[in-house]
Amino acid sequence: MPVARRRGRAGWIAGRLLIGVLALATLAATGVGWATYTDVVQGTVTANVLDKDAGGPKPVDGATDILLVGIDSRVDAQGNPLPEELLAKLNAGVAEGEINTDTLILLRVPNDGTKGIGISIPRDSYVDIPGGFGKHKINSAYGRAKRSAMDRLRKEGVTGGAELEVRSNQEGGQTLVRTIQQLTGSTIDHFAQVNLLGFADITEAVGGIEVCLLKPVNDRLSGARFPEGVQMVSGASALAFVRQRHDLPRGDLDRIVRQQVFLKGMAAKALSAGMLTDQSKLDPLLASLKKSIVLDQGWNLVDFARQAQGLAAGVEFQTIPTGSPALRTPSDGLAVEVTPSAVQKFVKALLNPGETPTSPAPVDNSAITVDVRNANGTAGVAGRVATTLTDKGFTVGQTTSVAARATSVARYPEGEKENAEKVVAALGVSVTLEQDTNMKSGRVAVLLGKDFKEEEEQEAPDRLLASPLPRQQPTSPNGTPCVN
Structure with missing residues (x-):
């Protein structure tokens, strides 16, 4: 079955993915949860997607870099089609025949118990995709490699739908990892991928997430209809909150801010509300994770549990530096301009202790x-x-x-x-x-x-995508950042 794409991107996925990984890690570190942990891990799909010889040097402090990937997919991790009633519940929208990785976050987990660092990569970043695919939007790297692998596997005689999905997804993940390492200069230690399944159940399990909006919204495409101010969202309303991109002042960058704020709130609440030690709340979550999560092979979650304790204190988020938000491309329409050398400099400064991340200095073009x-x-x-x-x-x-x-x-x-x-x-x-x-x-x-x-003539709904992220955000009385 072709993997498809819905209207509005899967920005909410990373929050659920992080909680899922931490849930498994916490179970792994506790004797009480060991049997449950073993059952879930044995039922979780793993993929050989990492090339640890590529990318940059390993952090000297032993930190772990994880690529969190949200796939807008209509099949579960085992390659089976998702039920129509579930897609309807999620308000997933109309399938458009493509698969994209619409959430890409490089997560640095320190080895000293301090806060994590998350680096968001805009989905439309125009980059070189290794493997002979050329320059395209980064969110197509996975899908291009997957389609190429499916064509080859069919010629080799692989006809089973589920097997074809799983094996081609693995090659898609491998190409995506190489693309991210080439862009950022970082070496990815672990890979965690998740699809559409289970988001509403998780937000409802933690009792909803508090959000704060600077003004009311009514977006038909995402289904986001919210008043101004502080409110709790869960289930379908939480999905709509993090999906909205249209009618936001800065397009996808405002949606990235929503993703980041929501992810921090969701992780903090889940880890502080006792959900991971309440079996009645944990069982439905873990059953969903087995169907929706893919991890890299050989990930020792017991070790990760010890290292990830600081994430309960929060994650600091940044977004890679970008240039023009309306870069015209030969075949991909308008894309977001990125310069690998500037991205690598930014990522290196951000992830290295003692260095303050700064935007790259302006390039001197006067000699041209x-x-x-x-x-x-x-x-x-x-x-x-x-x-x-x-x-x-x-x-x-x-x-x-x-x-x-x-x-x-x-x-x-x-x-x-x-x-x-x-x-x-x-x-x-x-x-x-x-x-x-x-x-x-x-x-x-x-x-x-x-x-x-000319720029004003171009149809560029995301033309403000690369404008600077706000330095300070208003907050609610409870400290929740207020966003567009």
Whole structure:
């Protein structure tokens, strides 16, 4: 059965996933829960997805880096289709024929019992996907590798739906891990993946989560309908709260803030409310986890339980630095611009004790001279583009109008393709890059064809995706951060 995608992304999944892993770890560390722990672990799907030789060096303090992955999937961990009544209960929406990893959080669990650090990676980050897949949105890495594996496995004679799902999912996970390690420079120690199943049961088991909204919302796509102020959400309403993306001031970044606040609240309440030691509450949770969670092979949850005690105190969240939120791509529509070197610098500073994470310093573009030629047919386009480039530090050379042409192109001298890439990234467009041996070093010529659309013309519902996250958030009387 094809794995599908619903409207609104699975931002809520990481919270349930973290609680599930901690629940298993807590059981593993207690003699009372050992029999239950053994039963659940034996029934949990594991996957060989890690390549620990890739990525960066191991933390010197023995910390553990976990990739939390939320899959918008219509099958359980064993590859069996989810019941329609469950999908209806979750308000999962219409299947669209694709599988995406719509929640990606790199979680650092320290070895000294202090707070964890979670790093969110926007789903539309435009990155290179290892394995010959090229540059695409990061949330498609899993699905592209999965589809490729399914095609190969079918040719090898694997026809069983459940077996095909499990084996192809493993290859999807392997490619995703390599993609994240390549982007962040970190070595992933453990992998935890979860699908749609069981979210409502968990939020209801902990008695709901307190949230605080700065203003009322009424979003038809996600089903989010909430008044302003402090309120408790659970079940379907909790799902709607963390799914909403449209009608938020900063699009997906505001949804990431909701995910982060909700995750902190859910983990804190679950770990402080005695849920993990109340068998009547724990049994339904663990039964759901066996159907919905996938862990990497060889994860020693007893050791992890000792290390993860500090997570009860909370998790500090950050989001990787991003550039243009409306980067035009050849085949993926609008994406979020990311620079791997800037991401790696940010992640390294954030995860290393004693270093303060800072946004990357602005790149000096003044050595690149850009000639802008209007082949678009609309008066004034070249001048406005020249102003944009000047604002972003480039030196603007000639600004002229030339004969109209259908497609846009950026030309560069031999050996200086990177300069042309910087220019088109700064403009938030995707155009053909051509080497021109007649051009002088240090110059880029941009021809704006009829296909060129200025930023205000582009359909970019997430165009504020990469705006800075708020430094401070208003809080409710109980200390719950108030969000959009």
